[in-house]
Amino acid sequence: MVSRRIYFTIAVIIFIIFFLFLFSVVTLEIWNDYNKNSYVKDVNQLPGKNDAYQGATQSQESAERMAVYIGDTEGTIGNMVKAWALYSKRVLKTYASIAEFGESKDIETQGADRPKMIIIDPSGVNWDDSSAAQSLEKRVKSGMNLVFCSLPDADTIEKNPSLRRLLGIRKITAKSTTVAGTHLYGGFLLGGEMIYRTEDAKENRKKQDMDLTCPWYHLASGTRVYMKGVPKDKSIQSKDFPPIIWEKSFETASVFAVNGTYMEDVTGLGLLSAMEAKTKVYTIYPVVNAQNLIVANYPGMAAENSKEMMRRYSQSMKHVMRDIIWPTIIAAQYRNPLGLSCMMTPQFDYADKNKPDQDLFIYFMKLLNEQGAEAGISAITVSHTPIEQKLREDQAFIQRALPDYPFTSLYAGKLDQATVEDALKQDILKDARTVVKNYDGDSEILGYATDTVTEQQTVADGLKYTYRQDFRTKSLETALGYSSVLIDVTQAAYPQDNSDDTWEDIARDMSWDLEYYWKNFKAFSGTNVSDCDERIRNFLMLDYKDWQEGSTIHLKISDYQGSVWFILRTHNKKIKEIQGGDWEEIESDAFLIKARQEHVTITLKPADGFQYIYR
The missing domain is CATH 3.20.20 (TIM Barrel)
Structure with a gap:
């Protein structure tokens, strides 16, 4: 039989629990200011379209961030490259042909004023003219990195030794093959390694929409593959898989190639950023830092x-x-x-x-x-x-x-x-x-x-x-x-x-x-x-410059209006300390930098282990 004391104790506990529950509900109701929108601001007082960065006004101090595009500026690849230049705050010089670029003064520039990257839409190039590939070989020897946003057809590559040498293609195994999936290696795009393939037929029908048909090339020495096709034949060794994205290294620069249509839409933005990161000791560039889930x-x-x-x-x-x-x-x-x-x-x-x-x-x-x-x-x-x-x-x-x-x-x-x-x-x-x-x-x-x-x-x-x-x-x-x-x-x-x-x-x-x-x-x-x-708004408006002194990277932001973010990619180097901002590791050798003032300094630790040789 329950005593009065125990009964009273139980009653008090139940009352307290009920009170706390009721109090929390009432408090939540009182504090729920659902009838107000805290995001309301006078848009005329916010940075607007006229305040956004304009590439054409880039200062001479930032000539290091210069790129050249050769091809149709109104095509899908041309529009992608222009968007990349706008978002990454760089000067983009465009030319309709390799010959036009060869006649420009950019060929004659030296040092910091020389374009560091030449981006090419091969569809607008006459590859039957052997001088086209030879001209590009000269640019590589002078220290300019090349990016082929797609490739000429396999027949064109087969009969052009200079082009094959430039792309690092040793031989053509098949002019067309259909693979079962693709394998993206880690350390290139953020997010790590991913194999876009599944043995589940139902799952494959729902998710598989990668480019699965492409020429099958065998690459020469000095190449590094970032994405491969995965053949249907499981007996084929990984080293012989058809390459889709790769880099051919020369003594003075690198040539990047994309065997497919991946540069024809917004996907090309990240591919260009990843390629640039592979050619530099470090790279730092502004980002939005926003991830949205829109329930429409x-x-x-x-x-x-x-x-x-x-x-x-x-x-x-x-x-x-x-x-x-x-x-x-x-x-x-x-x-x-x-x-x-x-x-x-x-x-x-x-x-x-x-x-x-x-x-x-x-x-x-x-x-x-x-x-x-x-x-x-x-x-x-x-x-x-x-x-x-x-x-x-x-x-x-x-x-x-x-x-x-x-x-x-x-x-x-x-x-x-x-x-x-x-x-x-x-x-x-x-x-x-x-x-x-x-x-x-x-x-x-x-x-x-x-x-x-x-x-x-x-x-x-x-x-x-x-x-x-x-x-x-x-x-x-x-x-x-x-x-x-x-x-x-x-x-x-x-x-x-x-x-x-x-x-x-x-x-x-x-x-x-x-x-x-x-x-x-x-x-x-x-x-x-x-x-x-x-x-x-802050991302579109900002401009910046960066430079390195010893182990310290300096970041100077123009028109600083509040917190902005950058991605810093290093190679086997970690951050020792940062002044004027905060940092968080995204993955190995990639960091999210939050700038809290217009001048940020980032000191790096010495590299651990293997260090890549950059040009």
């Missing part, structure tokens, strides 16, 4: 598409959004380093009579604020409602539920520039500072949508993540310290197929993919889109 068209707040929702889930749209989708999103977000932004759509179909639920809107605003996530607005509908009408209806609904709440971000999907500009004129977006768009294949993924509003593109599909997307992600983390993953909930709210797939089927791999493929990028910050906006 979520949450929806209207009881719409009820027949389909009941068929697939036996629940209404409201319950699907709240009880099925939200738990999977938040669980995935906890397991990866990305910051969360939800681009809400009060309703998907503006042509029906189903109106959004104000209580559900408040519920989600509180949830998002508790998780430190940003609430943005989506411009997408399934009813093809004009953008102005859609946003006016959204404004009327939100004003009734949460008067005067300001949105600072817009999800525009694939909308064209004119439509985006019309959207930004609406009252609901009067405080907008950034626009999120889907990746469109262009290499300028960060920039300005208007003079005062930035644009940032998503670069990966979190629901259908593939090997090519991962290769692109590694490249962008290398070049910009940036990644942005899109999860579009429209696929669950308004499915376009007749299957019985539910959200659980659609998002089956989402959490695992986000955890596994981003596990090596934890040094970079997880941001929401307005945080990212601020970093993009």
Whole structure:
């Protein structure tokens, strides 16, 4: 039998637990300032398009960061190279042909004024003229590194000994072969080694989209391979695998070659940054340092598409959004380093009579604020409602539920520039500072949508993540310290197929993919889109110069406006100390530098073990 004393003690403990639980709930409710948007700022007072770095005004002091591009400046490779030069703050001189470059004064320059890298689009070169390859050989002998963004066809290479010698190709095993996958070696792109191949046929159908058909070359001595094809024949030794990306070293410079189409989109940004790092004792360059998880068209707040929702889930749209989708999103977000932004759509179909639920809107605003996530607005509908009408209806609904709440971000999907500009004129977006768009294949993924509003593109599909997307992600983390993953909930709210797939089927791999493929990028910050906006503005505006004195690297930042980040890549050297900033190791020989003032000094320890010879 329980004594009165024990009974009283138990009652007191239960009361205390109940009080603490109730107190925490009440406190959380009181402190939840979901009705305020801390990211609201006067965009006219922020750095804008006119403040962004302009390569043409680069000072003579930074002539070390000069590059030459030979090829069509308006083609896909040309646009990629221009974006790389803009983001890495360098002077880019362009020439339509090797002959035109040979006639320029850049050939005659010496020392620090000589271009350190020549980037070539081989499709615009007449390789039947033997003088083209011979001219490039002379540039290598004079100390200029070459990058072949793709290769001439195998027939052209076969009959051109000078070109084969320049590329380090000993023989052609096959003019075309199809491999089972690709093997990216560590130490080139950030993120480490990755084999883009699986024995699981179902998994392979979902993820395999790398370039698998290419010529098969055997390389000469003095070459170093960074990515190979993996043949279907398992008896072939690794050293004989078809090379895809490699470096041929000469006494005075290096030649890099890409056997495929990987330089024709934004992936080329990181490949160029990685190649440059291989040619220098150290390299340091600015990055955005932002990783975003964009959940687009979520949450929806209207009881719409009820027949389909009941068929697939036996629940209404409201319950699907709240009880099925939200738990999977938040669980995935906890397991990866990305910051969360939800681009809400009060309703998907503006042509029906189903109106959004104000209580559900408040519920989600509180949830998002508790998780430190940003609430943005989506411009997408399934009813093809004009953008102005859609946003006016959204404004009327939100004003009734949460008067005067300001949105600072817009999800525009694939909308064209004119439509985006019309959207930004609406009252609901009067405080907008950034626009999120889907990746469109262009290499300028960060920039300005208007003079005062930035644009940032998503670069990966979190629901259908593939090997090519991962290769692109590694490249962008290398070049910009940036990644942005899109999860579009429209696929669950308004499915376009007749299957019985539910959200659980659609998002089956989402959490695992986000955890596994981003596990090596934890040094970079997880941001929401307005945080990212601020970093993009500072990144686009800054200019810098760097130099080395003994074991100390000096970094001088022009127009310093607050914290900015750089990637420092060394070779078997660690950081001893830093003044004017902080550092964090990304991986071996790669560091994230946060500059806290305009002049930063980084002192390195002596190299451990093998040291690469740089030219």
